[in-house]
Amino acid sequence: MRLEPTPELEAFRRRVRAFVAEHAPGVKAHTGVRAPAADLVPAIRTWTAKLYEAGFLGITWPAEYGGLPDAHPLEPSIVAEEIARARTWPPIGAATLAAAAVIEFGTDAQRAHYLSRIRTGEDIWCQLFSEPGAGSDLAALQTRARREGDVFVVDGQKVWTTNGQYADLGYLLARTDPDAPKHRGITAFVLDMRSPGVDVRPLREITGTTDFNEVFLDDARIPASNVIGEVDGGWRVAMSSLGHERSGVAARGVELFAALDDLLRLAEEALEDSATRQAIGELATRTHVNAAMIGLAQSRMLHGTEQPADAMLGKIFFSELNHDLTAFGVRLQGTQGLLVEGDPDVAADGWWQDAQLYSRAYTIAGGANEVLRTQIAERGLGLPRDAGQTDKSRS
Ligand SMILES: Cc1cc2nc3c(=O)[nH]c(=O)nc-3n(C[C@H](O)[C@H](O)[C@H](O)COP(=O)(O)OP(=O)(O)OC[C@H]3O[C@@H](n4cnc5c(N)ncnc54)[C@H](O)[C@@H]3O)c2cc1C
Structure with a gap:
């Protein structure tokens, strides 16, 4: 297993970082998969088109539709990470999912039509x-x-x-x-x-x-x-396309490190308190464990040794850590934690309050954590099937 980035990947990352700094449509005020204000949508369409044109999206598509067969499999994750690091907008909508379905199951006419319009940002x-x-x-x-x-x-x-x-x-x-x-x-x-x-x-x-x-x-x-x-035959189409999106996982690691940095700034005055220091130490440790889990899953992906539970474990670990980290960010504000975005004197424009309320979404979206735990038991550990369940799984 090798987790260190190669010089080529580092050079790719620098190119993406410079590109994001030059072209991205501004800072995204809230964490998570959020809808922009309506007047920002045209700029996000243009930004999406630029990312495809530069070869930073659609990398894994077939070459005839603009994919880059010689690209390193970690390039999509690096692009997602750099977008997250800049706290800017990724392309909005479900194009990645839809493209996966059209590429694998669509007709030639569907591929030509829909993929080209995803590339130009015309279709959200x-x-x-x-x-x-x-x-x-x-x-x-x-x-x-x-x-x-x-x-x-x-x-x-x-x-x-x-x-x-x-x-x-x-x-x-x-x-x-x-x-x-x-x-x-x-x-x-x-x-x-x-x-x-x-x-x-x-x-x-x-x-x-x-x-x-x-x-x-x-x-x-x-x-x-x-x-x-x-x-x-739609079940097969849906299950196959749901398995395609991996790059967002890497971005979540970057987001947590950024939040941890912000937490240290927020906690500056409370750092004298040993309980606060311990709590931050624990959250920092979990943030590093989260990054190591992402790295391990990426390494297994590169070597073709993925385990059935990798993605589910990563999603549960991330979403529970994100919940606890944002809860701590709100708690650190004391009674000021009751303020929200738009209130005078609210810390960080209310980012922590919003992130804490939104954190529940991550424990549900992409499979509720409770359901994933059962799947880890059954598929990851090979335990007997839960007798109380019919078929509750999305995948
Ligand atoms: C922010 C966000 C964005 C989303 N975006 C989209 C989207 O764009 N398009 C789309 O189609 N869907 C989307 N979803 C839906 C998402 O896929 C579902 O929320 C998810 O599959 C859970 O389904 P549900 O909400 O109906 O919860 P339910 O299935 O009703 O589950 C409710 C709760 O019951 C418990 N539960 C249910 N079944 C079991 C079980 N078998 N064992 C143990 N506990 C169980 C769990 O605790 C679960 O949290 C989104 C969800 C979120 C949170």
Whole structure:
């Protein structure tokens, strides 16, 4: 196992850092996968296009669609890390997920059309998987797509749709065969978010921001040519594409180190107190362990020795540490911790309060930690299957 970066990767990192410093669309005020203000969206589209044009995104795509076959497999992680280090915006939406689905399961025409429009920032995608009754148990989804000639007519409701308010296209899962076993009757579609019958309703969250939405589908019509993969074969499409996004994990390591630095500044006056010093020492230790876990997972990825539990362990460890670190940042402020962004005299513009409230999102998104723990037991440790569970897993 080798975790040290090679000189080539260090040179790549310097290039990305300089590029980000020159072109990025400003500092992102909040941590997490957040929706920008509407007036920033055009700048994020332009920024996305520049990243693709420079060869910093879409690196792992097939060469005919702009991928770079000779690139080092860690380059996508370095790009994500440098975007996080600059605390600027990554491209918004679910394009990485949708591109993975189209590349693996789409037709040549779909690949040419959708991938080129992702590259130019013309299409922002959202992920239309989760429903009020189908999250951890995604295969329970009820949104129905009925075939009528050359179109599918879709009815149902999605929820948690991140950046749905800005999306041009949706990567939709809907049930096409209600009589088949639940994993078998699902189809993956590309939905034009501006079609009649698509109603996006933003949800205001505990953070006070509006990062995700409900999406109501009422007789929305999708051309049959927008099916990704096979009709009734959507479960395989979804599970395969969900396994693709790894680079964000590395960015989370960078974010935690940045937060730890900020915590030291915030704690300056309290450092005389030994309990505060001990608490910070513990959080610093866990931040380093988190980085080591990311490094180990990357090393295994490079050597083809990935373990089934790697990603799940990393996600649980990160999300619980992020929760505790941001909680400590709020606690350090004493009664001032009750202030929020916009209040006079609030520390760091209320960043800690927002980050603490948002930290719950990380313990749910991408698989609730409780569900992941069961999966680690079953898939990572080979323990017997939980008798109380049916099939609750997303993957
Ligand atoms: C910030 C954020 C952004 C998201 N963005 C998107 C998006 O863009 N598109 C999209 O489709 N989805 C999105 N999601 C949805 C996400 O995938 C789901 O929230 C997740 O799969 C959990 O599903 P659920 O919320 O329905 O919770 P549920 O499945 O209802 O679970 C609720 C709680 O019950 C417990 N639980 C459930 N099942 C079990 C079990 N088998 N064993 C033990 N405990 C269990 C867990 O504690 C869990 O936290 C997003 C979620 C978040 C938090």
